[in-house]
Amino acid sequence: MPTNVxxxxxxxxxxxxxxxxxxxxxxxxxxxxxxxxxxxxxEGRAGAQSIIDEFRAAFSDLHVEITAEIAQGDxxxxxxxATGTHDGDLMGLAPTGATIELPMAIVSxxxxxxxxxxxxxxxxxxMMSQLGLDTA
Numbered sequence: 830m831p832t833n834v835x836x837x838x839x840x841x842x843x844x845x846x847x848x849x850x851x852x853x854x855x856x857x858x859x860x861x862x863x864x865x866x867x868x869x870x871x872e873g874r875a876g877a878q879s880i881i882d883e884f885r886a887a888f889s890d891l892h893v894e895i896t897a898e899i900a901q902g903d904x905x906x907x908x909x910x911a912t913g914t915h916d917g918d919l920m921g922l923a924p925t926g927a928t929i930e931l932p933m934a935i936v937s938x939x940x941x942x943x944x945x946x947x948x949x950x951x952x953x954x955x956m957m958s959q960l961g962l963d964t965a
Contacts (some may be wrong), residue, residue, distance in 0.1 A: 833905045833939045834898055840944065841909070845893050848885050850878050858943035865949045883920070888913030888929070903939045908932070911951075915960050922962065929959045 831839070840856050843849040853874050863871040863880060871880050885891050891913040899906045911931045916924045933951040937944045957963075 830942065832900070833903070833937070834900050836939070836942070836944065837898075837905045837907060837937050838895065841893050841895060841907075844881055845885075845891065848881075850881060853878055853881075856944060858940055858945040860940075860945055861943075862946045863949070864947070866951055866953050886917045887915060887919035887924075889916050890914050893933070904936060905939070906934065906936045908934050919960075922960070925960045925962070927960045929956055931956050931959070 836856055839852065843852045844856070857874045857877045859873060861871075861873055861877055863869070863876060865871075865880070869880075871877060888911075891911065893909050893911045895907050895909050897908040909932075911933055912929060914928050915922075915926065918924065931951055932955075933949065935947055935949045938946040
């Protein structure tokens, strides 16, 4: 049986980087809850897929590199760098053609060998600045 760290790494590799959303059914718990920057919330496998679909549509070359990992009990924490070119709609923002290099962190909680809850952290103002959008 894969470790929790291996499961999260598979999620990053297959779902985020490769867009293989079918993997969600194997990795994400049916009672999944996502908590993201700016109060973004999502529930269930469909919610997880919706978030991935939105970012992969906004950044068609989206790539996430894991920079550090730590696991304790049912929790896995990762730091990552997300890169991509803003060539699609992002939360109502038209494509800018700008690239991002965004530091991120995520804490995943496991239940029954699947990710049941996640809290993701990144600085939205940094992302908007990299996209050339004034947030002031």
